[in-house]
Amino acid sequence: MEIKAIRGFNDILPDEIGKWQFVEKTAREIFEGFGFSEIRIPILERTELFSRGIGEATDIVEKEMYTFTDRGGNSLTLRPEATASMARAYLEHQMYSFDPVAKLYSMGPMFRYERPQKGRYRQFYQIDAEVFGVGNPMVDAEVIIMLIHFLGRVGLENLELQINTLGCRECRPRYREELKRFFEGKSGQLCEDCQRRLHSNPLRIFDCKVETCKEAIQDAPRVTDFICPDCQKHFDQVKDYLAMSGLAYILNPRLVRGLDYYTRTAFEVVSYSLGAQNAVTGGGRYDNLFQEIGGLDVPGIGFAVGVERLISLLSKEKEFVQHPQLFVAALGEEGYKEAYRVVNLLHLQGIRAELDYERKSLKSQMRRADKLKAHYALILGEEELKKGKVVLRNMENKSQEEIPIDGIVNVLKEKIVSD
Numbered sequence: 001m002e003i004k005a006i007r008g009f010n011d012i013l014p015d016e017i018g019k020w021q022f023v024e025k026t027a028r029e030i031f032e033g034f035g036f037s038e039i040r041i042p043i044l045e046r047t048e049l050f051s052r053g054i055g056e057a058t059d060i061v062e063k064e065m066y067t068f069t070d071r072g073g074n075s076l077t078l079r080p081e082a083t084a085s086m087a088r089a090y091l092e093h094q095m096y097s098f099d100p101v102a103k104l105y106s107m108g109p110m111f112r113y114e115r116p117q118k119g120r121y122r123q124f125y126q127i128d129a130e131v132f133g134v135g136n137p138m139v140d141a142e143v144i145i146m147l148i149h150f151l152g153r154v155g156l157e158n159l160e161l162q163i164n165t166l167g168c169r170e171c172r173p174r175y176r177e178e179l180k181r182f183f184e185g186k187s188g189q190l191c192e193d194c195q196r197r198l199h200s201n202p203l204r205i206f207d208c209k210v211e212t213c214k215e216a217i218q219d220a221p222r223v224t225d226f227i228c229p230d231c232q233k234h235f236d237q238v239k240d241y242l243a244m245s246g247l248a249y250i251l252n253p254r255l256v257r258g259l260d261y262y263t264r265t266a267f268e269v270v271s272y273s274l275g276a277q278n279a280v281t282g283g284g285r286y287d288n289l290f291q292e293i294g295g296l297d298v299p300g301i302g303f304a305v306g307v308e309r310l311i312s313l314l315s316k317e318k319e320f321v322q323h324p325q326l327f328v329a330a331l332g333e334e335g336y337k338e339a340y341r342v343v344n345l346l347h348l349q350g351i352r353a354e355l356d357y358e359r360k361s362l363k364s365q366m367r368r369a370d371k372l373k374a375h376y377a378l379i380l381g382e383e384e385l386k387k388g389k390v391v392l393r394n395m396e397n398k399s400q401e402e403i404p405i406d407g408i409v410n411v412l413k414e415k416i417v418s419d
């Protein structure tokens with residue numbers, strides 16, 4: 001029986017990889033320009049890192065984690081997100097002992113056992129950026145500015161930045177109670193999941209997609225009416241810093257992130273470019289996470305960008321597939337030898353050159369050059385070679401010229417690179 005990939009686990013094929021590389025390269029450039037450094041964290045962690053860090057009463061921990069017992073009897077989990085691991089690494093390596101501020105980014109696959117559907121996979125990719133060790137609202141705005149700048153550089157248009165505050169340990173419990181009271185009055189309208197959330201984590205009802213729940217949410221009390229003066233001040237300053245940078249935003253009091261550890265600033269970026277409204281990415285502050293996993297009081301803020309979603313929003317016009325810069329077609333024994341020599345020299349110069357391995361007819365070699373969308377073709381014919389010449393054809397406008405074989409690599413390099 002033919003072995004296939006696991007459901008929800010995808011191959012990313014060479015004709016799609018250009019988009020991925022472009023997104024990742026842009027993220028590296030932008031984030032490093034903002035003073036962030038890359039960190040690579042393991043794919044497997046102890047299960048309690050996530051159950052404590054993300055919170056027991058979340059969908060992720062309750063039903064979406066890939067958890068198993070290893071041969072040593074330890075409960076391990078394939079990471080469902082990156083923030084908890086990054087925070088663990090910060091604590092474990094005492095990164096704070098050199099400087100309390102750590103600006104980190106990471107990219108790679110995450111794993112969640114969700115029902116596979118279009119655009120949602122069990123292995124999916126995220127680009128994460130986090131700042132640990134700063135509670136100042138300046139950094140909230142900085143992270144948001146970096147995110148918007150990144151999305152703009154990737155080419156996303158019609159973006160809307162939505163922000164909210166979620167309060168802190170002091171003021172959030174009061175809001176939670178109020179919310180609980182409110183939803184208890186509407187419990188007939190709530191779906192089964194939300195009935196449960198009502199007791200475990202009523203804030204998560206805001207994330208529900210069920211119609212009747214969405215209706216119940218309409219008149220729910222707003223967190224902004226319950227926050228303490230410190231949280232209010234923090235939120236006002238975030239708004240000031242955003243305004244100072246000329247970044248437009250919308251206040252969205254319904255923006256409540258599902259994870260328990262979020263505090264204060266929450267944000268989401270919505271795209272309107274494909275007609276419909278699409279949440280592109282989001283993030284926020286999580287000043288309680290570190291205490292959950294390590295006992296230290298370290299503030300944190302960051303975001304995670306879903307790469308599959310981002311790629312689905314990239315411009316359809318931009319060309320991401322890499323075609324050969326040159327296809328070398330040859331005839332006869334001498335022609336093939338010469339072609340092989342030239343192609344190898346070009347490869348050493350970083351020129352993407354392709355040749356025929358099958359000794360096909362010139363016609364079929366040129367067909368392949370066309371199919372591969374090579375920009376140029378170099379034709380090494382027997383007659384021309386005897387005169388020390390070869391033919392260079394521009395595959396786009398079909399013009400061609402004879403050039404001497406002597407010093408050909410330099411001539412080609414110049415032509416192809418300047419093209």
Ligand SMILES: [Zn+2]
Pocket residue numbers: 167168169170171172227228229230231
């Ligand atoms: Zn507060």
Ligand SMILES: [Zn+2]
Pocket residue numbers: 190191192193194205208209210213
């Ligand atoms: Zn619901």
